[in-house]
Amino acid sequence: MPDTEPTPDERYRRGLAQLEKMGGGSVTAMLGKKQEISPDLADITVEFPYGDILSRPGLDLRSRQIATVAALIALGTAPVQLRAHIDMALGVGCTEEEIKEVIIQMAVYAGFPAALNGMAAAQEVFSAREKEGV
Amino acid sequence: MPDTEPTPDERYRRGLAQLEKMGGGSVTAMLGKKQEISPDLADITVEFPYGDILSRPGLDLRSRQIATVAALIALGTAPVQLRAHIDMALGVGCTEEEIKEVIIQMAVYAGFPAALNGMAAAQEVFSAREKEGV
């Protein structure tokens, strides 16, 4: 039985801090909208993925974002989240070049349509950041 | 139009070299069996994934294996390949700890059954390596 974990308030605070650290502005915006229909899911999304998991030691954030981007391209069912996580991958130190390599590699494991759709998502994110001068 | 790519023989040789570099013994063994029924697919698997893609510069091999392991856990349909790529991830410098973190993270993006099945695959690979004294 675990006994050194944070209290729930700590989980939420740590989740928000983690989101900020990862440049998760687009996630925060999306959760703001969810807040209206389901404050519970919005809270849980801060607490569990960000507060409990992504803030764990043992794997650097750059590797974590590579894993998430790869998984979302392979699944192919979450374009909004894919764009958010490509954006966050750039925020934690991945280069555009590296993200493109992850995408191209997914042609091998999930097929060309997955990779081509992933590249289209990256293009949107890269363009948006250029416009915003990030 | 690309004009500086290797000739096909180079692609195959480069694929084999890449496989060896990545400690892909289990892949080579699997391809040996495929050789019988479809030498073409066996050759193509050396040439394209390993000769063309995984040998590209622009992303380190450790990150490449993290991406592949994450994608295969998310897909959940390729247990043999997942075990092979967990093994290769260890071969190119990932620690067991890091692989476990990738797997736990997949609970967030692909659900707990995906993560639990991924962890079972990791357990098999880690045990096999321990027995073999790797």
Place this chain on the structure above:
Amino acid sequence: MPDTEPTPDERYRRGLAQLEKMGGGSVTAMLGKKQEISPDLADITVEFPYGDILSRPGLDLRSRQIATVAALIALGTAPVQLRAHIDMALGVGCTEEEIKEVIIQMAVYAGFPAALNGMAAAQEVFSAREKEGV
């Protein structure tokens, strides 16, 4: 060999009746459009899912819609159908609260992106119903 099933005309009629009973207005509208390109698929969709399966005894309609909503969120590839079935779930007695619980639960089994996309679908349906004064 089954011997007490309805004749085909009965299957189609029973399918239409089932659709009406389940408040499947959005499905009927969608099938109207399919009617043009493929009257066969439109007919089959009335006959098999509604005439043969959803009208079976042995499971209440509220449970049937919970099963369908959960499955469509997990698959993540049928947003139009997901919205239609959330609407029908409300039509056969599920509360908005219950549907939100099904969606949140899918974060566990299919991952957070699936749940967040499911909640966005629910939000559209709930809003549309509110506007229409349902």
Place this chain on the structure above:
Amino acid sequence: MPDTEPTPDERYRRGLAQLEKMGGGSVTAMLGKKQEISPDLADITVEFPYGDILSRPGLDLRSRQIATVAALIALGTAPVQLRAHIDMALGVGCTEEEIKEVIIQMAVYAGFPAALNGMAAAQEVFSAREKEGV
């Protein structure tokens, strides 16, 4: 509203005839086992896929089996059914060569693990048929 369809008994009989025509011995065997736990699902599987759909005119059986084999390889979640349909594809006139081409092609659309697992399934079917002297 359709009005020239067969009666249910005709659907079941037509399904059985279609299965026999397509050499679906492995499907019949599998359905025999399902008969015990769910005679309804066993009956429905004869009636709808075989009685209603695969017996439709408008597409030759060889093309139908190519479509099914491709889809099952892409999905990657139905190894038993994939083997049955590879067997049936051979039964309706596909050559082993053609099936291998479909499988290799799936590397493009669903990724290499899907293709490699598909080829392993084909190998089992081809070997079993050779032993049985088909």
Place this chain on the structure above:
Amino acid sequence: MPDTEPTPDERYRRGLAQLEKMGGGSVTAMLGKKQEISPDLADITVEFPYGDILSRPGLDLRSRQIATVAALIALGTAPVQLRAHIDMALGVGCTEEEIKEVIIQMAVYAGFPAALNGMAAAQEVFSAREKEGV
């Protein structure tokens, strides 16, 4: 920001209590094995799915298990978990008949192979329970 949630110890205790309440003996057994390779994932699986989500009010446990069984059949990638959740569905009040209806219904939304594999899983669970005299 949520402020009335349980402390982590409560989450874990509540998760275990929830598992017991749902008759999750097979899950507990599986987690026991995971305990060895990843105590963290084993703990998290008690805390989040069971402690945080399945113990939420707002949806009865019978409906929750119907949702999970439907989702796992649709995904088709988690046979071990599917069997565990069919077992738990029976434990919280679903009848075998109802579970078979959920499975048959999945033929509509996820295809016949998904339903047939789901029925095979149910058959294993029903037989095991019969042997154990449950």
Place this chain on the structure above:
Amino acid sequence: MPDTEPTPDERYRRGLAQLEKMGGGSVTAMLGKKQEISPDLADITVEFPYGDILSRPGLDLRSRQIATVAALIALGTAPVQLRAHIDMALGVGCTEEEIKEVIIQMAVYAGFPAALNGMAAAQEVFSAREKEGV
């Protein structure tokens, strides 16, 4: 080791020729856009799927397109590519009737939502071709 394959330039040229032969105007247009963000992925998509795989002997182009259309409907994650491949299927000799049969058949193997979404894609392609007077 393969020794009679074309040089890379031949692969690219053969890919382009294959695309033209298959009436892949929509693919070429899409690759034109990818060219900007990732010339490498655009080149690889010409070389591998078209230059290496779809140009292989052993399976006629009509069967190849039936396989691809079936797989993309089953996956349900690549609507842009599905429309392009339905268009190409018509270009290599499939009739609209045959494509509709493939789509209806997918209701059996991947579920009704997959088939209904596939039919919507076909409707868009058929309409666009009618407008363009193809």
